[in-house]
Amino acid sequence: NARSAYLDSYEFVEIPLRAIDPDFTLEVEYQFATLRNLIKQEVPQEEIQDVIIGIRRNLDESERIVSGIGTLAPSIAFTSSFAIIFREGLESVLILGAITTYLEASRNNQFKKYIYYGVMAAFAATAITWVIASFIIEISGANRELVEAIAALSATAVLFYVSFWVLNKIEHKKWMEFVKAKVWQATTTGSVMVFVILSFITVYREGFETVLFYQAMSGFAKYMEIYVGLGFIVGMISLLGLYFVMRKLGRKLPLRALFGLTMGVGAYLSIAFFGNAIRELQIIDIVPYTGLIGIIPRLDINLAMMTGIYPTLETIIAQIILLGVYLIASSYILIIRPQKEHQMSSMRKSRKTSDE
Template identity: 25%
Template sequence: MLAPFLIMLREGLEAALIVGIIAGYLRQTGRRDQLPAVWVGIFLAAAMALFTGAALQMVSAGFPQKAQELFEAVVGIAAVVVLVAMVFWMRRAAKSIRRELHAGIDQALAAEGGRAAGWALIGMVFFAVAREGLESVFFLLAIFQQSRDAAAPLGALAGIAVSAGIGWAIYRGGLRLNLARFFRWTGVVILFVAAGLLAGALKALHEAGLWNGLQGVVYDLGRVLPESGAVGTVLSGLLGYREAPTLGEVLVYAAFLAVTLILFLRPAAPVAAARPVAREG
């Protein structure tokens, strides 16, 4: 339950921040008449994400067993790629996202007038929120397929609800949140979740008959710390814990974390100051 909650809290907060920045800027610049376009973009993006998730789930349900395992592996790998891209993008873009959104709004509303400006704003909100929604679809499909936690859907809904509340409080100015620190530490936890998903995808490839190497069991803690237990479920959701992992799963898990954590936690490169241009004459 905790992994879906954390992922949807972060994804939902990213979407809420984008929408809040757009809506707040419209309010501050006297463009309240454009706010309905923001809601239209949100609803269209949410509908597309729900439709995509339902369609993928329905299609995969008709697959034979090995094809289902292959589908689970593909979804897991796709979720890992998107998770990594998400945390590194937010690490890089967090400082400039407000300025870029403001510039995009001014450009969208200045380029066109009247109804066309409304459509431009709808498109801007739609693509921003739809990206978060489609990312969430892959995350939740991968987690639901690999997790034994029956409360995982409730965790995802709770994450969305909490992120919406935080986003509204930020928009109204009643909550100050250190976003850089929030995204940094949730990014670390999400990289652990991604490592577990990648190890699970390798296991699915084995069950699909496409990977048969490194299948020796490294250790078996099934009697001491089973995945189905309360503590095992938490560790499985947050850290990708497996009670009896194979050598391949351990190597993939460790190598992924070794690379991504070093790159993610290293200090950002300082921005070089622009040199003044010498004038001739």
């Protein structure tokens, strides 16, 4: 059927094709989604046949693009490999860089090791996943999308919690009161687990996808393994460089600005993860698909993956709702609550003055 054709066949061609022609890749993906919708709606056979003809034509074009003689050219193998590891690792670098810099600025260096514990556990889990996927079982397309959706939703939930935890401490006075009252020490166990879980989910989510992408690429890059390896190494070096640049710049920021940056990065990525999770659920038909192609601009596929913005009604609504929650809560915490506290403080002072 249309879903299995996409998940178990075309999605593997999509990986190298995305590096060559991202717009064409996204066009074919939405053609498959349209076909699934038409079949569900039981439209006339002629209408379905027109879409199938278009898909077949684009599948032939996909094959022509990625396999002149059945293998990828060295430059494409290198570019595809670099693009996979850099794009998959970029979100992890942004999150972990912001969190570790924040811990340093708030003089809580002792908790950084728990971030690293989570990262090491994620690397170990990724290695185990690679062994299982390569030698023990074959992870089907539908199961792969489901696992990615669950990981994205989990990351959204953890980032949502961390973002508001940071937002509540954005005022320097409140942070100092928080430290002096030793609430942090009183909740050490819970906070430590949040750091471990956040770093683990962040890295493993990307690691899981990376394993599957490189497995798929190996089928298209026969005799080009050295270029795939070089792309991976250059991508990792680029990510490490970006991480250290973030750390260095972050140390120069005032505490309030750093808290705001940490909250902003967490909010942005949680919204992006949420959009990507809904899209994964649409691919396996758990969430309905209502296309908006031609109504809203279609982003480049790599930009769409980084923002979670896709031309479907369901992903847009989900992201707007989460963005609305952030805006309302931020307005309350940063504007409304301080005004109320100021009013209460003024009332207490006036009462004290009148009593005297």
